Amino acid sequence: MTKKVLKFGGTSVGSIQRIIHASKIIKNEHDKGNKILVVVSAMAGTTNNLVAHSESISKKFNKRELDVLLTSGEQVTSALMAGALNQLGVKAKSWMNWQIPIITEGENTNARIIRIITENVNKYLDSGGVAVIPGFQGVSKLGDITSIGRGGSDATAVAIAKIFQTDSCEIYTDVDGVYSSDPNKIPLAKKIDKISYEEMLELSSLGAKVMQSSAVQTAMMNNIPIQVKSTFTERKGTEINNNDIIDYSKAVTGVAYSKDDAKITLLGVEDKPGVAADIFEPLSNNQINVDMVIQNISTDGKKTDVTFTIKRQDSKNAISLIKANKKIKYENIYMNDKVSKISIVGAGMVATPGVTYKMFRSLSEEKINLLAISTSEIKISVIIDEKSTISAVKKLHKTFNLD
Amino acid sequence: MTKKVLKFGGTSVGSIQRIIHASKIIKNEHDKGNKILVVVSAMAGTTNNLVAHSESISKKFNKRELDVLLTSGEQVTSALMAGALNQLGVKAKSWMNWQIPIITEGENTNARIIRIITENVNKYLDSGGVAVIPGFQGVSKLGDITSIGRGGSDATAVAIAKIFQTDSCEIYTDVDGVYSSDPNKIPLAKKIDKISYEEMLELSSLGAKVMQSSAVQTAMMNNIPIQVKSTFTERKGTEINNNDIIDYSKAVTGVAYSKDDAKITLLGVEDKPGVAADIFEPLSNNQINVDMVIQNISTDGKKTDVTFTIKRQDSKNAISLIKANKKIKYENIYMNDKVSKISIVGAGMVATPGVTYKMFRSLSEEKINLLAISTSEIKISVIIDEKSTISAVKKLHKTFNLD
Numbered sequence: 001m002t003k004k005v006l007k008f009g010g011t012s013v014g015s016i017q018r019i020i021h022a023s024k025i026i027k028n029e030h031d032k033g034n035k036i037l038v039v040v041s042a043m044a045g046t047t048n049n050l051v052a053h054s055e056s057i058s059k060k061f062n063k064r065e066l067d068v069l070l071t072s073g074e075q076v077t078s079a080l081m082a083g084a085l086n087q088l089g090v091k092a093k094s095w096m097n098w099q100i101p102i103i104t105e106g107e108n109t110n111a112r113i114i115r116i117i118t119e120n121v122n123k124y125l126d127s128g129g130v131a132v133i134p135g136f137q138g139v140s141k142l143g144d145i146t147s148i149g150r151g152g153s154d155a156t157a158v159a160i161a162k163i164f165q166t167d168s169c170e171i172y173t174d175v176d177g178v179y180s181s182d183p184n185k186i187p188l189a190k191k192i193d194k195i196s197y198e199e200m201l202e203l204s205s206l207g208a209k210v211m212q213s214s215a216v217q218t219a220m221m222n223n224i225p226i227q228v229k230s231t232f233t234e235r236k237g238t239e240i241n242n243n244d245i246i247d248y249s250k251a252v253t254g255v256a257y258s259k260d261d262a263k264i265t266l267l268g269v270e271d272k273p274g275v276a277a278d279i280f281e282p283l284s285n286n287q288i289n290v291d292m293v294i295q296n297i298s299t300d301g302k303k304t305d306v307t308f309t310i311k312r313q314d315s316k317n318a319i320s321l322i323k324a325n326k327k328i329k330y331e332n333i334y335m336n337d338k339v340s341k342i343s344i345v346g347a348g349m350v351a352t353p354g355v356t357y358k359m360f361r362s363l364s365e366e367k368i369n370l371l372a373i374s375t376s377e378i379k380i381s382v383i384i385d386e387k388s389t390i391s392a393v394k395k396l397h398k399t400f401n402l403d
Numbered sequence: 404m405t406k407k408v409l410k411f412g413g414t415s416v417g418s419i420q421r422i423i424h425a426s427k428i429i430k431n432e433h434d435k436g437n438k439i440l441v442v443v444s445a446m447a448g449t450t451n452n453l454v455a456h457s458e459s460i461s462k463k464f465n466k467r468e469l470d471v472l473l474t475s476g477e478q479v480t481s482a483l484m485a486g487a488l489n490q491l492g493v494k495a496k497s498w499m500n501w502q503i504p505i506i507t508e509g510e511n512t513n514a515r516i517i518r519i520i521t522e523n524v525n526k527y528l529d530s531g532g533v534a535v536i537p538g539f540q541g542v543s544k545l546g547d548i549t550s551i552g553r554g555g556s557d558a559t560a561v562a563i564a565k566i567f568q569t570d571s572c573e574i575y576t577d578v579d580g581v582y583s584s585d586p587n588k589i590p591l592a593k594k595i596d597k598i599s600y601e602e603m604l605e606l607s608s609l610g611a612k613v614m615q616s617s618a619v620q621t622a623m624m625n626n627i628p629i630q631v632k633s634t635f636t637e638r639k640g641t642e643i644n645n646n647d648i649i650d651y652s653k654a655v656t657g658v659a660y661s662k663d664d665a666k667i668t669l670l671g672v673e674d675k676p677g678v679a680a681d682i683f684e685p686l687s688n689n690q691i692n693v694d695m696v697i698q699n700i701s702t703d704g705k706k707t708d709v710t711f712t713i714k715r716q717d718s719k720n721a722i723s724l725i726k727a728n729k730k731i732k733y734e735n736i737y738m739n740d741k742v743s744k745i746s747i748v749g750a751g752m753v754a755t756p757g758v759t760y761k762m763f764r765s766l767s768e769e770k771i772n773l774l775a776i777s778t779s780e781i782k783i784s785v786i787i788d789e790k791s792t793i794s795a796v797k798k799l800h801k802t803f804n805l806d
Contacts (some may be wrong), residue, residue, distance in 0.1 A: 016456055016460060019460070020460065050479070053419055053479075053483060054483065054486060056419045057419060057422070057483060057487045057490055058424065058486060058487075058490040061485045061486045061489075061490075062485065062489045064496065065482040065483075065484070065485045065489070065497055066486070068478060068481065068482035068485075068497050068499070069478075069479060069482035069483060069486070072475040072478045072479050075471060075472075075478070075629070076453070076456075076472060076475050077469065077473045078467075079457075079468040079469070079471035079472035079475075080456060080457070080460060080472060082465065082468045083457060083460050083461060083464045083465045083468040083469070083472070084460050084461075084472075086461070086464075086465040086468070087460055087464075088462040093467065094468055094471050095466070095792045096471070096548070098501060099546055099547075128580075143502055144502075145499070221500070238618075277528040300688050
């Protein structure tokens, strides 16, 4: 007998018809004799509507109450899914996070799952029941409702797979797997059959919407194999697993891009120890994440230029913080938010010489200027002019034989 | 210092603007130094939408899951209301029923509140906080989410008033009080300043939508004074209290009507002991409530006619149950669902002779035929042809000097 987590995302439960469709997938797995834990997201659009409600009351809506508000979305889906399973003759019930309980720590809207009491749910699974669990949420030690951040249903699914020691964790979504690039924009993008946790992690954090990064990270740390599948087709999905299964013959697995970055450049910064810390400290104190940082080599040993990228939504705030910071001396500050970030990702990259060179050359053939570069063992990212995004992705997709 | 329950119904919290408006009413009461418990309904329309969702999955949707589904509505309002109070600078937080807890017994969708643990909420009130509590719901001893039936937020408010021993219980609604008849249909209907529990109970059960009957009953049994107030105007509302405050100079306080009844007549029923029980037993077993019953005097001691009224929605089911019941012998069965029930209600009725006669005479002046009659100490109800409803109500309103 196999124990499985099946997780259904927002679009997979976006209407009553889709919930009924998903309930048939669950029944099918249950009929095979599997023990099934189902994790559901809120119906597509629900969370955004609730956020909009809270924002029309206050832009700084109380975080404890925001969690009470938003978690109602997954509660609704859980009840509907359990009812739909009952209607198909499957024994099933919804388990609210406080009923299990799923214990979290950390602050509201950004908590982490630290413990799940498995006893009662396991008894229920043993009795042949399907447990339907709302994703994205938990309960604090003090008994408050908490949420684990947007997209947190993936994290719930992986945490349940880990703590219930299931044999698999299947993520049902509206695409049929992980692609070498965005299939909506790059028609030649191909589905990847197998991908390593590390590659998936880079792709997730670079804008591939298939799975939430922290969930991939937890899966990697606990070696939980994940299958990404389509709710709407029966085609084989993508298996996310450890590196043992990876085909290293390909240096690059995928090309990702994101358009939510902004680039800030400080010209003529005093080149002395501690200056970088002085620039970034106030940003960090204000929860602004700095992504890429480039500091030019100082030609005269006195002045240098510092360029960094941050989320576009933080750009105004970052500029004011820097201007308000009297510790930093610089000649001028520029901001460019018409940029995009293009990344190539591949576990085989480390073993294949010349990938970086090949990337830069192929972009220069397209007359695309590189505004910033950052590399890791399995990823190379560049910042370019936003209008060249798609031509850059297409070119790289071809260069690395992904078409 | 006064402890108060303020309850806001679905239309009073039907939009973000209305929630913000209600939060100002609450802040105003809190600013006076009162300890405030707020009970909220789901935003108008929410519960119906959720019910429609469940019905598109199954007409017999699992009741446990239906409660999980529907209670999300009040959870949403509670969070938004607590957030709106915070925004006004008022210390406030939402308390889910399982967090308090509010313990219920009885089956899902129709549970009763039996216990509320007051300790933590009282501590919070003592610290100056406003407790916002979702109405309509509770948690069973086994830890399941339960609901106490449609309109149950009134029952929650009264139960909280009782168990927290508050000084008052204020029901904020979209009308500014209890009227002598439906003000939408009878332009001369007047607001009643004071009304007894018994009168209110009769009016509620007769179709006045202002307050749910079982909540009035609980208030009566525990002598909890209730004020019905408008959320949208500052006019004085209606005080519901014990009979001591009632003005007995008026025999009749109000005229109510409802159009959800059906009349069933069995002709030529054997007139022997136990026949009424035989007729009504299967109805009772199928949760069909019989309202009025009239049995004619048998002229020959052998055959009689039995007429009764039930909710219109139950009429088909009742007819089949009676036809399927071989214990009952009768010559013919008739059903009429084009009827309405008109009632006059007044605590002063018992002390005023001739009220019944006056009612019947005034209806006969309008050429309205009485199809059934039922009387109690403070109420006289008649069943008439549905098309005469408004003319009958207008006539009685005038007859008893309510205009």
